[in-house]
Amino acid sequence: MSFHFRDGYLYCDELRIKDIQEQIPESPFYLYSLRQITENYRAYAAALEGIESIIGYAIKANNNLAILKHLRELGSGAVLVSGNELKMALAAGFDPKRTVLNGNGKTINELIFAAEHGVMINIDSEFDLEHIQQAARKLGKPVGVFIRINPDVDPEVHPYVSTGIKNSKFGIRNEQLHWFLNRIQADPLLNLVGVHCHLGSTIKKISIFRDATALMMQFIEVIRAEGFNLKYLNIGGGLGIDYEKRGEVLPTPADLIDSIRDLLTDEVVLIMEPGRSIIGNSAVFVNRVIGEKTNGNKHFIVIDGSMAELIRPSLYDAYQHIDFIEPIDGEVKTYDVVGPVCESADFLGKDRVLPAPHEGAGLVVYDAGAYCYAMSSNYNLKMRPPEYLVDGDRFIQIRRTETFDDYMRLFDGLT
Ligand code: LLP
Numbered sequence: 043m044s045f046h047f048r049d050g051y052l053y054c055d056e057l058r059i060k061d062i063q064e065q066i067p068e069s070p071f072y073l074y075s076l077r078q079i080t081e082n083y084r085a086y087a088a089a090l091e092g093i094e095s096i097i098g099y100a101i102k103a104n105n106n107l108a109i110l111k112h113l114r115e116l117g118s119g120a121v122l123v124s125g126n127e128l129k130m131a132l133a134a135g136f137d138p139k140r141t142v143l144n145g146n147g148k149t150i151n152e153l154i155f156a157a158e159h160g161v162m163i164n165i166d167s168e169f170d171l172e173h174i175q176q177a178a179r180k181l182g183k184p185v186g187v188f189i190r191i192n193p194d195v196d197p198e199v200h201p202y203v204s205t206g207i208k209n210s211k212f213g214i215r216n217e218q219l220h221w222f223l224n225r226i227q228a229d230p231l232l233n234l235v236g237v238h239c240h241l242g243s244t245i246k247k248i249s250i251f252r253d254a255t256a257l258m259m260q261f262i263e264v265i266r267a268e269g270f271n272l273k274y275l276n277i278g279g280g281l282g283i284d285y286e287k288r289g290e291v292l293p294t295p296a297d298l299i300d301s302i303r304d305l306l307t308d309e310v311v312l313i314m315e316p317g318r319s320i321i322g323n324s325a326v327f328v329n330r331v332i333g334e335k336t337n338g339n340k341h342f343i344v345i346d347g348s349m350a351e352l353i354r355p356s357l358y359d360a361y362q363h364i365d366f367i368e369p370i371d372g373e374v375k376t377y378d379v380v381g382p383v384c385e386s387a388d389f390l391g392k393d394r395v396l397p398a399p400h401e402g403a404g405l406v407v408y409d410a411g412a413y414c415y416a417m418s419s420n421y422n423l424k425m426r427p428p429e430y431l432v433d434g435d436r437f438i439q440i441r442r443t444e445t446f447d448d449y450m451r452l453f454d455g456l457t
Pocket residue numbers: 100103121144203205240242243244278279280281315316317318319354412413
């Protein structure tokens with residue numbers, strides 16, 4: 043593990059995080075381990091050995107340019123959910139022909155942009171198909187398409203991150219499959235290359251992937267019987283990570299892939315779309331304590347980071363583990379760890395048993411690589427924090443801090 047304690051101090055690989063905190067001017071900040079990212083990617087690559095496949099990293103989880111370039115260099119493809127993610131993927135050097143554009147509300151402009159670059163596009167609905175057809179006609183260029191099937195398998199996760207059940211806003215109605223196939227068949231510019239599903243996120247039970255894969259293989263058979271030459275089975279992302287740190291043994295990419303290996307035939311190329319399991323545990327969000335207070339009943343540790351920089355606990359009631367990065371010997375109490383944002387939902391952790399810290403103490407929120415910076419905001423006019431990366435025994439800045447001047451530029455020339 044890249045994050046570990048030595049003599050009471052938290053380290054990121056070879057470096058003491060307290061030393062990094064003291065050397066940089068900003069707080070809070072995100073800190074990544076390049077080694078951990080590499081290990082996570084390689085776990086997928088090793089698990090997929092012998093299976094023709096594409097690992098399509100889900101850029102939505104974390105779109106830092108340096109991280110994207112690193113994953114691309116390791117051999118990753120990319121999956122996208124917007125035109126801007128495509129621009130970012132191109133900037134990072136990804137081959138657009140190995141990318142897939144997903145989404146339930148892709149705009150015509152995004153579709154034209156994607157089709158121009160040879161991105162494979164996932165059909166999500168009747169209107170989406172219509173829009174993809176318009177984009178292809180406008181360009182006069184064939185487009186490789188997927189159909190997003192809704193396997194109706196319950197991923198047993200928080201409803202906000204559950205996507206493959208019947209009432210989800212994603213994917214086609216399966217009863218309509220033949221309608222879609224007929225439309226695609228009749229359009230010389232559409233080339234059906236595969237089927238896609240994505241069950242949800244933070245999934246901890248491997249049988250869920252197996253159930254969905256078995257179902258998808260049946261769909262492939264049905265579609266092939268209609269004369270389509272399908273190449274790809276895309277089973278999405280969703281593998282969970284160990285946020286809780288209670289010693290639970292979680293399935294690895296190898297467990298996932300081994301569980302579906304026998305279902306795959308030689309004629310399908312497997313696409314996987316991992317986000318969280320590649321980047322989630324590779325970072326911590328590093329804060330400083332502003333103060334400690336109590337209301338008589340409850341105790342609070344107030345830190346400089348907040349729901350503006352890391353919203354998962356506020357939004358999903360998600361648990362992300364919290365620790366001090368240095369020895370603290372205050373009285374142990376049960377605390378809510380909260381930020382300075384004017385909103386009761388602004389907390390990073392509830393009911394955490396921690397020693398009373400001194401002002402300025404360093405505190406981390408773990409597993410902050412996925413959907414943390416990517417979902418940050420300027421609420422309360424907090425500026426987005428910088429990102430740093432540990433590479434062996436050195437650290438480098440991989441995103442500068444957002445400044446108030448950056449923000450004010452949005453108003454340039456308007457007033
Ligand atoms: N493919 C599709 C079509 C997706 O919608 C997603 C994530 C992924 C792949 C990557 O899933 P992963 O391997 O990262 O679980 N903001 C939430 C997570 C939302 C995930 C949405 N879809 C969170 O912070 O937990």
